[in-house]
Amino acid sequence: MGDIIDAENAFKVRLSIRTALGDKAYAWDTNEEYLFKAMVAFSMRKVPNRETTEISHVLLCNVTQRVSFWFVVTDPSRNHTLPAVEVQSAIRMNRNRINNAFFLNDQTLEFLRIPSTLAPPTDPSVPIWIIIFGVIFCIVLVATMLLILSGIQQHRRKHKGPSEMEDTEDKCENVITIENGIPCDPLDMKGGHINDAFVTEDERLTPL
């Protein structure tokens, strides 16, 4: 490959299979290389004017134990290598397919000098922090309202308290006789109920 290798149009590829797959790592052999050539040829065939690219047009060399190698794509006449720009754009378009064929991703299957398009960020329509913020704000608002309302109620009850006592005493005079502030109901149906007024009188007289 030395005579037609054109350093300008050749790309170095580096695979990190063990990093990606751990125990399930496969060994890199000639069959894998064949698959690689097939994927590159497939990518080139998608480029207009290059639909006749064959697997034999993709040349690999300098395969190391790292698993890294160089590759070029030649034209059908096998005399010239295809320009780097074309190969670059073809690989970029089909990067995902190539990665999936080898169970790798952009970081473990590196094409040096071919930058990968970064995945667009998956932003939800409403940022999550706003949702949590809304929840907390509503809770705080509701709790504050409850506290303020209960405070107003307590305030009102405290102020109405003394005047309410006077009202009931007026009413009692019409309905129930008050003896020493204790309402006595002679028609009490409960039976066996101690008449408080009577008891108080007794207590008053007993010490004598």
Place this chain on the structure above:
Amino acid sequence: MAGTPGPDPPADGGGEARPAWDSKLQYLLSCVGFAVGLGNLWRFPYLCQTYGGGAFLIPYVVALAFEGIPLFHIELAVGQRLRRGSVGVWTAISPYLGGVGLGCFTVSFLVSLYYNTVLTWVLWYLLNSFQHPLPWSACPLDLNRTGLVQECRDSSPVSYFWYRRTLNVSADISDSGPVQWRLLLCLAVSWAVVYLCVIRGIETTGKAIYFTALFPYLVLTVFLVRGLTLPGAMQGLTYLFTPDLRVLQSPRVWLDAATQIFFSLSLAFGGHIAFASYNPPRNNCRRDAVSIALVNSMTSLYASIAVFSVLGFKAASDHGQCLDRNILHLINAFDLPEQSVSRDTYTAALARLNASQPARVAGLPLEACRLEDFLDKSASGTGLAFIVFTEAVLHMPGAPVWAVLFFAMLFSLGLSSMFGNMESIITPLLDLGVMPRRVPKEVLTGLACLLCFLTATCFTLRSGSYWLEIFDQYAAALNLILLAFFEVIGVVYVYGMKRFCDDIAWMTGRRPGFYWRATWKVVSPLLLLTIFVAYTALLASSPPRYKAWNPRYERFPSRQEKPYPGWVLAACALLSFLPTLWVPVVALGQLLARCREKTRDPLQDGRPKPRGGRAC
């Protein structure tokens, strides 16, 4: 002693009974919550690490015994005896000392402004922790989606999230920029939460404190257990606590220990006075003072163990990643098989390759990976919480859970301190009778919180974090030391040591012993004066500078040191002295008023009044 009637109780302001604590536990938790704050978590571990690990505990304990506990006891005793907030207490001791209370009130106001802003930042991080992956784990893409944002690439995702996405900090303090609406929203919620908890004074804070004071301990324990089981934790802890006794020779250590104890116990804010004023009159404030101070210090130690086990893990993890990067360079350059060089065999492999092909090895961008360098990367304050710890959390499995727990803990730590701050603002206002009696307490607290919120919006500007550092350094430090000095002098020499000891004997059943009297009379005032002089000398020795985050700086991501512009220096000076100015101003005012009274009414002879008022 039991038979003697107690000293005349001071008249309570107004016909309403003073609110009281539901239980002693509530009172203790409130004081502990006020004392234990963010500083216990992010200042004490840093000091321990910088000043020779375990050796720092010696000046710390000395400062606690001779400065912290005596001053704390004075505050609690005075508040419990005179049953007023800070302004009322000092006016009751002597009308000339009323300025001390006003000074405490002003400092509390300034501190609550910026303290709640820190809570705002914590809240922002908390809100952003409910997602996976965490937003500070990766750099965002730039505008045309070809790469990462430049600023983030040059620094780190964590720093970028803090400086750009949170603060949106400007490159210079004079460049204020617009208000950041995200921070403003979080500030509003922060103050709303504070208002919700302090709305009826200790009636509501007393309920809230059960959660906010105890929750941090729970989370610290969880972090401690988790941290100790992480790899590298033990190295972090041994590095932290290995004592280096040589540092004790430097006076700077003693100064920092003294200031740390002082600010850690939240002395001279007036908050402890306010809390103690709601106690029943016969309560053993001496035992309370000692136990709360000890709990505070134990918490600092506990927190530093938890923090440093996590930071040790982070250092080990960073060290491992540094080694991995170097190994990758080696493998890629020499085309060695994957995973042929492990972290343990790295040095041997490097030596072998260096022997055979030194030129190629020299051309590689290898970093020097030493574990000590990573352990040395200490940080304090916001740097620890928002940059170092958030990065450590990223490495832990289940990162969002740990982030949520961490920031919730920070928020409740800060919130319980805010209760004390707000009490030291609201209790004096209530005692002074600023609002008519008909107006309910909720309105007063609401107005106070609203005023604080509106003033604190200046910290949500783009230069807000620079202003916060100024407030932290200048508004609080010197004023508190001076005010504490006046407090001790006021109680011991103006109120009278004998009378004070009698009061304490009546309240606790035992006269203060020699240790207390010696520290109050001599040791603490001297210590405070020394600290004040040393601190001022330290601040004045170097022209004040600040570190700006400037992406255009040539040594970015290092922060650019810039001097403060003139008008900012004037603001610093104002902040440093304005609160303490109340003391001479009020004293002079009282003096003038007395002189005018005397000249107007010559029949009233200058009989010394029993309450310590001095004749003109």
